[in-house]
Amino acid sequence: MSSSARIPDEHAVNLVDPTAYADGRIHDTYAWLRANNPFGRAEIEGFEPFWVATRHADILEISRQNALFHNGDKATVISTKEADAAVRAMMGGSPHLVRSLVQMDAPDHPKYRALTQAWFMPPNIKGLEDRIRGIARRAVDKMAATGGECDFVREVALGYPLHVIMEILGVPEEDEPRMLTLTQELFGAADPELARDGGAKRDIASLMRDGVIADFYAYFTRMSADRRANPRDDVATVIANSTIDGQPISELEAMSYYMIVATAGHDTTSSSTAGALWGLATHPAEFAKVKADPSLIPGLVDESIRWISPVKTFMRSATEATEFAGRHLAKDDWMMLCYASGNRDEAVFDDPAAFRIDRKPNRHLAFGYGAHLCLGQHLAKMEMRVLWEELLPRLDSVELNGEPKQSLATFVNGPKTLPIRFKMH
Known part of the structure; x- marks a missing residue:
């Protein structure tokens, strides 16, 4: 390995430091890497060395080549050597605590994805729009009832997408607070x-x-048993009764499937929803634009997803020795895809740090690309569109009422508090 590949320590450490993602320092590191070492190698004490893809084009190319760059052979989220060893000891040699779509490669990945895919495609989602609009209206009424000041994350952004995905999954409303707590943990x-x-x-x-x-596991084991005995029209019933190649899926795979739907199905949407309001509260001209022209709402949705990029990183590993971006990779080399960096790549986005709801085109990578493109992307975008269609006509003004705070996490992070002051009618 040439010495030029190595990322300087002051930037490498930010890649694995949750506080750098919370306070935004990670974006300074990403900008430096895109300009100086866009596919460099991080060597950090306590971690296996890993390559770092920060350019939009490189992230797309790695995501496209699913046979060359695998999800499942190594940990899919950055973790220390010690943590990796502990997981493998617990899981019989596997680097994964769960085995969901995220941890799978072909041939398993397309088979498992097909089990629930129809639920999350536009024809089915369209049939849910009226139900989702009712949930959105209740969320907007709840915000109005706070009297002009609230934490938008707590009052709206967390509960709204949570309620939508739990309805689809089949979790009763009284259990939603439990699901939220477990997701945050x-x-x-x-x-x-x-x-x-x-x-x-x-x-x-x-x-x-x-x-x-x-x-x-305990929660979804009970739910699985119930849906086998009493099937319903929900995703839990699909998972509980699934078979692959004529055999029921394993308990680990069933529980992992429930978990990814129950967590990824709302957390990232919550972050992007909060990000949209954060953007509007700090960019009055953009707020005025979308108030005056509701046809800009889909643009607001995409721009908030790009701006926040809730899924910050995913790991991949090389299945064979290869050349990539001018570097020589050995078989099993680990690499980090930095989606939030790709979404601020100056080569793709004009003035990438700006929040612009009419940005066109907006080729963000927040949902991934290729075989692992987010299954829930159509649902997430519809939920956000419907919420803004209900909220914006009633929202006369909004501004920050304190300092927003983001969660400390290197994998999935976003706003955890967003204090606002607003006027509604």
């Missing part, structure tokens, strides 16, 4: 305000030790 394991034990230096193996994953 899963994705916020490094955040003292979200983690189960409030414990700062956390790793992925701790999720198993703390019982976060065990709690998900």
Whole structure:
């Protein structure tokens, strides 16, 4: 490896530091890497070395080549050598605590994706729009009832997409707070305000030790048994009764499937929804634009997803030695795809740090690309569109009412508090 490939320590450490994602320093590191070392190698004490893709084009190319760059052979989220060893010890050699679509490659990935895909495609989603609009109206009424000041994350952005996905999955409304807490404990394991034990230096193996994953499993084991005995028109019934190649899917795979729908199905949408309001509250001209012209709402949705990029990173590994972006990769080399960096790539986006609701084209990578393109992207965009269609006509003004805070996480992060002051009618 040539010395020029190595990322300077002051930038490399930010890639694995949850606080850099919370306070925005990660964007300074991304900008430096895109300009100086767009496909460099991070060598950080306690971590296996990994390549870092920060350019839009490189992330697209790695995502397109699913046979050359695998999801499932190594951990899909960045973790220390110690955490990786602990997970493998617990999981019989596997680097994954769960085995969902994210951790699968062909031939399994397309078979498992096909089980629920129809539920999340536009024809089915369109049939849900009226139900979703009713949920959105209740969320807007709840915001109005706060009297002009609220934490938008707590009052609207968390609960609205949570309620939508739980209806589709089949989780009763009284269990939604439990699902929200478990999701925050899963994705916020490094955040003292979200983690189960409030414990700062956390790793992925701790999720198993703390019982976060065990709690998900216990809940969905009961649900699975119920849906086999009493099938309904929901995604839980599909998962509970699924077969692959004529055999029922394993308990690990069923539980993992429930978990990814129950967590990824709302957390990232919550972050993008909060990001949209954050953008509007700090860019009055953009707020005025979309108020005056509701046809800009789909643009607002896409721009907020790009601007926040809730899924910050995913890991891949090379299945064979190859040349990529002028570097020589060995078989099993690990790499980090930095979606939030690709979404601010100056080569693709004009003035990428700006929040512009009429940005066209907006070829953001927030949903991934290729075989692993987010299954829920159509639902997420519809949920956000419907919410803004209900909220914006009633929202006369909005501004920040304090400092927003983002979660501490290197994998999935976004706003955790967004204090606002507003006028509604």
